[in-house]
Amino acid sequence: MLLHVRIVCTFIFAFYYAPCLFLTDNYVQRDFMENIYKIILEDTLAGYWDWNIKEGTEYLSPSLKLMFGYEDHEMENKPEAWEQLIFPEDHKKILKCFNEHVVSRGRVPYKTEARYTHKNGSTVWVMCTGRVIEWDGYEPVRMVGCNIDITKQKKAEEALHATQVFLNKTNEVAIIGAWEVDHLKDKVYWTHITRQIHEVDDDYEPVLSEGINFYKEGEHRNRIKEVFGKLVADGISYDEEFIIVTAKGNEKWVRAIGQAEMLDGKVVKTYGTFQDVSRRRKMQNELIQSEQRFRESFENAAIGMALVGLDGTWLRVNKQVVEITGYGQKEILTKTFQEITHPDDLNADLDFVQQLLEGKIDNYQMEKRYFHKYGHIVWVLLSVSLVRTEDGAPVHFVSQIEDITEKKLAQEQLKKTNKELSALFESITHVSVIATDYDGTIKHFSKGAENLLGYTAEEMIDVQSPAIIHVEEEVVSRGKELSVELGEHVEGFDVFVAYAKKGEFESREWTYVRKDGTTFPVQLVVTATKNAEGEITGFLGIATDITKRKEAEETLQNTLNIVSEQNTRLINFAHIVSHNLRSHSGNLELLLGLIDTSETDEEKKEVINHLNGVSSHLSETILHLNDVVTIQTDLASNKERINLKAYIDNTIKTLAGDIQQTGVQIINNVPEQVYLEYNKAYLESIILNFMSNGIKYRSLDREGFVKFDYISNSGMQALVIEDNGLGIDLDRYRDKLFGMYKTFHGNDDAKGIGLFITKNQVESMGGKIDVESEVNKGTKFTITF
Amino acid sequence: MKNVGMTCIIDxxxxxxxxxxxxxxxxxFCKNVMVFSNGEEALKYLSPIVTNIEKLPDIIILDINMPVMDGWEFLEEFIKIKHRLAKNITIYMVSSSIQQSDIDKAHQYTEVSDYIVKPIKLDDLKRIMT
Incomplete structure (x- = not known):
C-alpha cells in the first residue's frame, strides 16, 4: 500500500516538471516572437503576464485572470490587481525571489509558488515563473512570465502527505512492514518494521538472494519461490501467509503481499508488505482446534445434541438425535421440533423458548415427549440454551437431548407400584405404616396409623419422630439392652433402627401411645428403605395392633392357670381319695376282719362301735369332697351386692353359743356402708371359717378376741381378721397352712379342711389370702377380695 | 421268729x-405296745430315754399324715437323736396313701425298713416278725 502511494507520488512529480517553458532572449525577433508567445500563451491553460516595470503597467492574460475566477474585464491590467489577491506572506516571497533574479541579472531564475485567494474564497496555488527581458543598465524594464495553477497537485500532495503520515503511524501500530525491490538496480529496501519482523538490526542490508532464506525450509520456502517467481516473471501479485525463521531463530507467521510495477511489459519493481500474523494465526489455530473440539464433542456426544433455528427448524444434529428420533441426518433438517413434540408438552416447551428469546432465562431443562419416526413416544430430558451474537441478537438454540424413556417407564412403573402399595397401606386400617427419613423425622403416616394412634398425618409428617408414640421407659430400657447386645451405646431413635441399620429387620412387641394417652400393644417390624445405590435413606415401621392377640394370650394364660389350678385340685382330690377315703375303707376292712376274730360279744360290740365311727367319718369326708368339687364347678358363681358388716354380724349370731362358752370377744370394725360384689355362700363360709378358727385356736392363757377390719385402697378391698390366739409356726407350716387335711394344733375336732376350702373359695373369686402369725401371740389373715 | 419286745405306734x-x-x-407280735397320736408326742417320749434300752421300742410303726408333727417331720427329728439311741429301732412307714411319691420318699430314708399300705394285715405283721 505504501509503495503504491509512492509510485503515484513519483508520477505526479514527473508530470509537474514536464511542461517546461523555454523563453529566448533574442531581441531582434522580439516583436515577432512576442506575438507568437502571446498567442500560444493565451490559448494555453497557463496564465501569461507582461510587466512594464518602468511604466508600472502589466498585461494579465485572460487565462491568468480565470485562474483566480475572474473574467478578463473584471481585473485591471496592472500589478495591483493580483497583489490584492496574493497571500501577504507569499507576496514577500515573490518579491524576494524577484530581487534575487534582478540582482543576479537573471542568473537566478524567478520561480516560486504562491497562494492567491480565488474569487469564490478558495485558495489557488500558483507556480510563478518569469524573466526580465529588457534592461536599462542594471534596471529591469520589462518582465514576462507564466503562472500555472497547481492547486490540484498541491492538494493531492497535502492529502498524500497526510495519508502517508497516517499510514506510517498505522503501520507502526499494526506492525506492517514494507519492502521494495528495484529489479533494475537489483536493490532491496526494507522498512523498520520489516526489519523488526525479521529480527535484524536497522543497519542490516537485505539482499534479494538472501531474503528467500528467511522463509522456513520446505513447504514455505518452496511456495514463496513459486509466487515470487511468478510476480517477477509475470507480475502476478500474491497475498499469502508463510512461516519465516527470524535472524534470531524464532518462527513467525507472516502475511506477505507482493505486487509488481511494470514498464513496457517488464517488471521493473516489486514491492509489498510484511505483517506478523503469529498472534492471529495462533488464535486462528486455537479457534480451529476449539471448533474441531466442538464438532467432535458434538458428533460424538453420548447424548443428542442439536442446533435448532429460532423457528424450531433442526439445523444440525448429531448421531444420537438421529437414534432418538429415528429421522435421518438430512431428513430431520426438514422438520421442526414442534412437529415431533408431543402436543401435551409443546406449550410448556414454547413457553420456555419465549422466555429464552426474551432473555428472562439463560437456559431451560424439561422432560418431554417426542414422537419417534415410527410413531411411538420417546421421553427425553431436554436442555436448551440460546446462542446470541455479540450485540445480543439471537442466532440459534443449542439443545441437549437425553433419551430417558427407559428411566421414565421405570419411573412410571415405580409410581404405579407406589400408588398400589400406598393404596394397599391406606386400605389396611388396623396396621400402622410409618416411614421416616434417616434421622427419624416422620415422612409417611398411613391411614392405619391415623386410625390406631389418633394423630393426623399433618400433625406428624415432617414434625414428629416415632418417639411420640412410644413409652419412654420402654425405649430407654430397650436402648440399654441393645447397648449390651451390640456393644455400642444405643439411644433415642437408634433404638428402633439399630438392627435395620445393620441390614437386618427386627420384629418385636412395643407399646404404642395414642394421642389421648391410652396405650395398646403392637408388633412392630422395622426395615430400612434404600435408594438405587443401596444407601439407607430412611426406615419403615409397620406395626400391627396385637391387643386382641394379647387378650387371647392372656385368656390362654388364664386358662392355663385355671387348668393348672384344676390340676392342683385334682391332685388334692386324688390325695383325698388316696388318703382319706382309703383310710376309711382300710379301717372298714380292718374292723370287719376283727369281727371274725372277736371272741366275745363285748369285743364285737367294740368293733361295731368303731365301724359306726368309720361310717360317719366316711360320710363327713364325702361331704368335704362335695365341698371341694362344688368350688371347682362354682367358678361362674353369681355375684351379689353384700353388706360386709351385716354378714359378719350374722356369723356372730350363728356362733353365739361357742362365743358365749369360750368368752372370746368378736370385734366387728367394718363400716356399715361397705359392700362387696361377692358370692353369698362363699362369703358366709369364709367368715364362718375364720371366726370359728379364731375361737377354736384361742389361747387359754388370756382373754381372746377376733377382730374384723376393713381396708380399701385404690379400688382394692380387703378384710383383715386378727386374733390373739395360739398362732401358727409359719416357719414350719407355711407350706401346709392351706393344705387339705392339715391340722396343726392336735385338736380332736380339727379336720384340716376349713382353710383349704376358704382359700379355694377366695381364689376362685380372683382374690388371695395373706397370713402373718406368731406362735402364742396371734394370727392375722388378710383377705383381698 | 424275732422276739419283738416293744412296738411303738405313731398314728x-x-x-x-x-x-x-x-x-x-x-x-x-410283741409284748408291749405304746401309742402316740402324732410325731411330736412320740418324740417327747423318746428323747429323754434314748439310752434306756428297756424303755426304747424295737419297732416303730409310723403314719405319715398326722397333725402337729407328721411322719416325715418325725423322721427328720429321729435322725437327729438316732446316734444316741441305745438300741437299733426298726421303722415301718404305714399309710393309707398309695401315691408313688410317698412310697419313693419313704424308701429314701435308710432308717425306714419298709412302706406298708394301710390297712395293715396279719400277714404284714408276720412278715415283719420273720
Whole structure:
C-alpha cells in the first residue's frame, strides 16, 4: 500500500516538471516572437503576464485572470490587481525571489509558488515563473512570465502527505512492514518494521538472494519461490501467509503481499508488505482446534445434541438425535421440533423458548415427549440454551437431548407400584405404616396409623419422630439392652433402627401411645428403605395392633392357670381319695376282719362301735369332697351386692353359743356402708371359717378376741381378721397352712379342711389370702377380695 | 421268729390304732405296745430315754399324715437323736396313701425298713416278725 502511494507520488512529480517553458532572449525577433508567445500563451491553460516595470503597467492574460475566477474585464491590467489577491506572506516571497533574479541579472531564475485567494474564497496555488527581458543598465524594464495553477497537485500532495503520515503511524501500530525491490538496480529496501519482523538490526542490508532464506525450509520456502517467481516473471501479485525463521531463530507467521510495477511489459519493481500474523494465526489455530473440539464433542456426544433455528427448524444434529428420533441426518433438517413434540408438552416447551428469546432465562431443562419416526413416544430430558451474537441478537438454540424413556417407564412403573402399595397401606386400617427419613423425622403416616394412634398425618409428617408414640421407659430400657447386645451405646431413635441399620429387620412387641394417652400393644417390624445405590435413606415401621392377640394370650394364660389350678385340685382330690377315703375303707376292712376274730360279744360290740365311727367319718369326708368339687364347678358363681358388716354380724349370731362358752370377744370394725360384689355362700363360709378358727385356736392363757377390719385402697378391698390366739409356726407350716387335711394344733375336732376350702373359695373369686402369725401371740389373715 | 419286745405306734387314727392293737394281740407280735397320736408326742417320749434300752421300742410303726408333727417331720427329728439311741429301732412307714411319691420318699430314708399300705394285715405283721 505504501509503495503504491509512492509510485503515484513519483508520477505526479514527473508530470509537474514536464511542461517546461523555454523563453529566448533574442531581441531582434522580439516583436515577432512576442506575438507568437502571446498567442500560444493565451490559448494555453497557463496564465501569461507582461510587466512594464518602468511604466508600472502589466498585461494579465485572460487565462491568468480565470485562474483566480475572474473574467478578463473584471481585473485591471496592472500589478495591483493580483497583489490584492496574493497571500501577504507569499507576496514577500515573490518579491524576494524577484530581487534575487534582478540582482543576479537573471542568473537566478524567478520561480516560486504562491497562494492567491480565488474569487469564490478558495485558495489557488500558483507556480510563478518569469524573466526580465529588457534592461536599462542594471534596471529591469520589462518582465514576462507564466503562472500555472497547481492547486490540484498541491492538494493531492497535502492529502498524500497526510495519508502517508497516517499510514506510517498505522503501520507502526499494526506492525506492517514494507519492502521494495528495484529489479533494475537489483536493490532491496526494507522498512523498520520489516526489519523488526525479521529480527535484524536497522543497519542490516537485505539482499534479494538472501531474503528467500528467511522463509522456513520446505513447504514455505518452496511456495514463496513459486509466487515470487511468478510476480517477477509475470507480475502476478500474491497475498499469502508463510512461516519465516527470524535472524534470531524464532518462527513467525507472516502475511506477505507482493505486487509488481511494470514498464513496457517488464517488471521493473516489486514491492509489498510484511505483517506478523503469529498472534492471529495462533488464535486462528486455537479457534480451529476449539471448533474441531466442538464438532467432535458434538458428533460424538453420548447424548443428542442439536442446533435448532429460532423457528424450531433442526439445523444440525448429531448421531444420537438421529437414534432418538429415528429421522435421518438430512431428513430431520426438514422438520421442526414442534412437529415431533408431543402436543401435551409443546406449550410448556414454547413457553420456555419465549422466555429464552426474551432473555428472562439463560437456559431451560424439561422432560418431554417426542414422537419417534415410527410413531411411538420417546421421553427425553431436554436442555436448551440460546446462542446470541455479540450485540445480543439471537442466532440459534443449542439443545441437549437425553433419551430417558427407559428411566421414565421405570419411573412410571415405580409410581404405579407406589400408588398400589400406598393404596394397599391406606386400605389396611388396623396396621400402622410409618416411614421416616434417616434421622427419624416422620415422612409417611398411613391411614392405619391415623386410625390406631389418633394423630393426623399433618400433625406428624415432617414434625414428629416415632418417639411420640412410644413409652419412654420402654425405649430407654430397650436402648440399654441393645447397648449390651451390640456393644455400642444405643439411644433415642437408634433404638428402633439399630438392627435395620445393620441390614437386618427386627420384629418385636412395643407399646404404642395414642394421642389421648391410652396405650395398646403392637408388633412392630422395622426395615430400612434404600435408594438405587443401596444407601439407607430412611426406615419403615409397620406395626400391627396385637391387643386382641394379647387378650387371647392372656385368656390362654388364664386358662392355663385355671387348668393348672384344676390340676392342683385334682391332685388334692386324688390325695383325698388316696388318703382319706382309703383310710376309711382300710379301717372298714380292718374292723370287719376283727369281727371274725372277736371272741366275745363285748369285743364285737367294740368293733361295731368303731365301724359306726368309720361310717360317719366316711360320710363327713364325702361331704368335704362335695365341698371341694362344688368350688371347682362354682367358678361362674353369681355375684351379689353384700353388706360386709351385716354378714359378719350374722356369723356372730350363728356362733353365739361357742362365743358365749369360750368368752372370746368378736370385734366387728367394718363400716356399715361397705359392700362387696361377692358370692353369698362363699362369703358366709369364709367368715364362718375364720371366726370359728379364731375361737377354736384361742389361747387359754388370756382373754381372746377376733377382730374384723376393713381396708380399701385404690379400688382394692380387703378384710383383715386378727386374733390373739395360739398362732401358727409359719416357719414350719407355711407350706401346709392351706393344705387339705392339715391340722396343726392336735385338736380332736380339727379336720384340716376349713382353710383349704376358704382359700379355694377366695381364689376362685380372683382374690388371695395373706397370713402373718406368731406362735402364742396371734394370727392375722388378710383377705383381698 | 424275732422276739419283738416293744412296738411303738405313731398314728392319729384311733380306729386304726384299735384295729392294729387287736392284730398285734392276736398275732403275739410283741409284748408291749405304746401309742402316740402324732410325731411330736412320740418324740417327747423318746428323747429323754434314748439310752434306756428297756424303755426304747424295737419297732416303730409310723403314719405319715398326722397333725402337729407328721411322719416325715418325725423322721427328720429321729435322725437327729438316732446316734444316741441305745438300741437299733426298726421303722415301718404305714399309710393309707398309695401315691408313688410317698412310697419313693419313704424308701429314701435308710432308717425306714419298709412302706406298708394301710390297712395293715396279719400277714404284714408276720412278715415283719420273720
Amino acid at each position: 392319729d387314727d384311733q380306729v386304726y390304732v384299735f384295729g392294729l392293737k387287736k392284730l398285734i394281740e392276736f398275732s403275739d
